Amino acid sequence: MPFLDIIVFPGLLFLLFLAFFCEWLDRKAVAKLQNRVGPKHTGPEGILQPFADFIKLLSNEDIIPAAVDRIMFSLGPILILTLSLMPLFLIPIAGSSALVWFEGDLIFIMFVMTLRIIITFLSAWSSTNRFSMIGGMRVILQMLAFEIPLTIAMTGPAISARSLSLSKIVQFQASEHLLLLAQPLGFVIVTICLLAELRMVPFDIPKAKTEIVKGWFVEFSGKKLALLRLTEDFELVLAASLMVSLYLGGPIGPWQTQSVLYFFTKLVICILILSNLRALFARFRIDQALKGAWKYLTPLALIQVILVELMPMVIP
Amino acid sequence: MGLISWARKKSPWALHFNTGSCNGCDIEVVAAFTPRFDLERFGIILQGSPRHADVLVATGPVVRQTKDRLVRIYEQMPNPKCVVAVGTCAISGAPFTGSYNIHGGIDKVIPVDIYVSGCPPKPEAIINGLIQAIKKYEKKQ
Numbered sequence: 001m002p003f004l005d006i007i008v009f010p011g012l013l014f015l016l017f018l019a020f021f022c023e024w025l026d027r028k029a030v031a032k033l034q035n036r037v038g039p040k041h042t043g044p045e046g047i048l049q050p051f052a053d054f055i056k057l058l059s060n061e062d063i064i065p066a067a068v069d070r071i072m073f074s075l076g077p078i079l080i081l082t083l084s085l086m087p088l089f090l091i092p093i094a095g096s097s098a099l100v101w102f103e104g105d106l107i108f109i110m111f112v113m114t115l116r117i118i119i120t121f122l123s124a125w126s127s128t129n130r131f132s133m134i135g136g137m138r139v140i141l142q143m144l145a146f147e148i149p150l151t152i153a154m155t156g157p158a159i160s161a162r163s164l165s166l167s168k169i170v171q172f173q174a175s176e177h178l179l180l181l182a183q184p185l186g187f188v189i190v191t192i193c194l195l196a197e198l199r200m201v202p203f204d205i206p207k208a209k210t211e212i213v214k215g216w217f218v219e220f221s222g223k224k225l226a227l228l229r230l231t232e233d234f235e236l237v238l239a240a241s242l243m244v245s246l247y248l249g250g251p252i253g254p255w256q257t258q259s260v261l262y263f264f265t266k267l268v269i270c271i272l273i274l275s276n277l278r279a280l281f282a283r284f285r286i287d288q289a290l291k292g293a294w295k296y297l298t299p300l301a302l303i304q305v306i307l308v309e310l311m312p313m314v315i316p
Numbered sequence: 317m318g319l320i321s322w323a324r325k326k327s328p329w330a331l332h333f334n335t336g337s338c339n340g341c342d343i344e345v346v347a348a349f350t351p352r353f354d355l356e357r358f359g360i361i362l363q364g365s366p367r368h369a370d371v372l373v374a375t376g377p378v379v380r381q382t383k384d385r386l387v388r389i390y391e392q393m394p395n396p397k398c399v400v401a402v403g404t405c406a407i408s409g410a411p412f413t414g415s416y417n418i419h420g421g422i423d424k425v426i427p428v429d430i431y432v433s434g435c436p437p438k439p440e441a442i443i444n445g446l447i448q449a450i451k452k453y454e455k456k457q
């Protein structure tokens with residue numbers, strides 16, 4: 001039943017639930033690390049908080065300021081949401097092959113992520129606000145800089161598995177070993193780059209709240225803001241599940257078993273890693289972040305790829 | 317309608333604006349968001365942009381310089397919205413009443429829903445005020 005797969009499990013509804021769950025987990029974990037309680041009174045332990053935020057924003061007034069470019073301003077959030085949802089269908093969640101997969105879907109995911117940056121910039125630019133313009137410029141600078149080490153590091157697993165498809169990489173890990181053991185450096189690089197792609201705290205330069213208010217989404221309100229926040233949740237899920245499928249073997253458990261529960265556990269661990277980093281660091285300046293990406297992460301990613309190529313020759 | 321008013325009750329986002337206070341009230345408002353009092357328990361998050369906020373937490377008397385800005389920020393907020401005036405100054409202008417550059421309390425300029433008195437009010441009082449504001453906000457259409 002492909003239709004049921006797409007709508008219910010592991011399709012849209014499941015992903016929506018997962019996205020809200022991940023936001024709640026992230027907020028709760030950061031609150032715990034900061035010695036707070038976090039959302040508490042919305043459902044049991046505040047688990048319904050992201051859902052309540054979403055519904056409230058949907059019901060709020062949707063303001064379109066007079067100065068904005070109406071078409072791009074209205075289309076932007078919808079396009080960004082679609083583009084962040086699309087790669088999730090290529091992630092193997094329930095079994096070792098995804099809902100949709102083809103040779104080269106890793107490249108497709110990278111392509112969609114780059115496209116998303118451009119749309120983000122366009123919608124920031126079209127809101128004609130000083131803060132959102134600065135935010136938009138920073139989005140372009142930061143995300144394009146971190147895209148390069150991310151792409152290079154992601155070729156590591158692809159070279160090991162001799163395939164450019166996420167599902168094949170997961171199947172390789174099922175038959176051989178987890179790629180985290182072979183390429184720990186790559187895992188670290190991918191984690192840092194994904195943190196930057198998610199614009200989470202050490203890299204929340206494009207939307208620095210205390211400095212440029214909320215950066216590129218300062219003018220969005222009501223439904224558009226709801227969609228943008230949902231996009232951020234989907235991006236969190238996407239980042240964590242990329243880490244899971246590339247390095248931790250996706251839904252593969254011990255003794256060759258496969259279950260969505262394994263995927264879920266690994267996803268929770270990855271999100272806890274991300275929120276731990278988020279609570280640990282303070283924001284970098286834009287020049288520091290770019291210097292880090294070009295000077296350190298890119299060479300390290302190249303070294304990782306060279307190591308992946310050389311390893312089989314040294315240790316047969 | 318039940319779902320929407322439930323959602324509104326559970327996630328009122330606040331915007332803090334200083335209309336000319338002596339900074340005493342602002343410190344107390346910020347204190348209400350610190351780990352000790354943690355307003356995120358009730359789903360209240362401090363927002364940076366008026367477009368994202370539902371509750372305007374205004375402190376201090378309205379001085380000439382901030383009057384236009386206050387009105388503009390109020391108009392930038394999406395409907396439904398409510399305003400909490402924190403501190404005696406925000407209620408009436410208190411020690412600064414009659415000064416040449418003072419308009420008086422916040423309600424001289426924009427409609428206020430909840431008044432929190434004190435100079436400065438304790439964080440507990442501010443939390444109570446915000447909860448009263450949530451009750452009012454939930455009923456707004």
Ligand code: SF4
Pocket residue numbers: 336337338339340341375376377402403404405406410411434435436437
């Ligand atoms: S009420 Fe008191 S603490 Fe608050 S702004 Fe006025 S003088 Fe300052």
